[in-house]
Amino acid sequence: MSKLIYILNGPNLNLLGQREPEIYGYQTLDDLAETCTRLAGSSGFTVKCLQSNLEGQLIDWIHEARQEATGIIINPGAYSHTSIAIYDALKAFDGRIIEVHISNIHKRESFRHHSYVSLCADGVIMGLGLLGYELALESMDRLLD
Numbered sequence: 001m002s003k004l005i006y007i008l009n010g011p012n013l014n015l016l017g018q019r020e021p022e023i024y025g026y027q028t029l030d031d032l033a034e035t036c037t038r039l040a041g042s043s044g045f046t047v048k049c050l051q052s053n054l055e056g057q058l059i060d061w062i063h064e065a066r067q068e069a070t071g072i073i074i075n076p077g078a079y080s081h082t083s084i085a086i087y088d089a090l091k092a093f094d095g096r097i098i099e100v101h102i103s104n105i106h107k108r109e110s111f112r113h114h115s116y117v118s119l120c121a122d123g124v125i126m127g128l129g130l131l132g133y134e135l136a137l138e139s140m141d142r143l144l145d
C-alpha cells in the first residue's frame, strides 16, 4: 500500500508567488503541490496537499491524518507561534511530523522565534524557500523506511 503524506499549509500561504517574493519566492502553492506530487510519486508516496487560513480546518485535517496518513509535513504559518490547539492535535498523531518554514524564522522578528509545533516535530526545516518541502519529503522517505 502506498504511503500517504499530508502536506498542510497554514494562513496566508495561498498568497505564495503573489506578494513579498523577496521572502517567499515566485512559486505559487499550485507549483508547490505539483513539485511535491511528482517527487512523492518517484518515491512511491502519495501526497495530499491542503491549505487553509482557518485554525480549526487545519486541526480537522490533522485528525483526519490520524486515520489516513503515515506522515505530516506542516507549515503552520503564523499559527506556529500561537497555536497550542494545533500543537495538541499534532501530539495526537502517531506518525512522523516535519515542520517547514520557507523563511528562517530566527532571522526575523522575535515573535516568530518560538514555534509550538517544533515541540512535537521530528524535524524542522527552515530558510531554504520551497526547497524545504522537497527536503522534507526526502527526509520522510528515509524516516518511514
Ligand code: CA2
Pocket (backbone or CB within 6 Å): 011, 012, 013, 015, 016, 017, 018, 019, 020, 024, 075, 076, 077, 078, 079, 080, 100, 101, 102, 103, 104, 105, 112
Ligand atoms: O517562513 C514561513 O514559512 C512562515 O511560516 C510563513 C508565515 C509566517 O507567519 C511565519 O512566521 C513563517 C507567513 C506566511 C505568509 O505567506 C505569504 C506568502 C506570500 C505573500 C504574503 C504572505
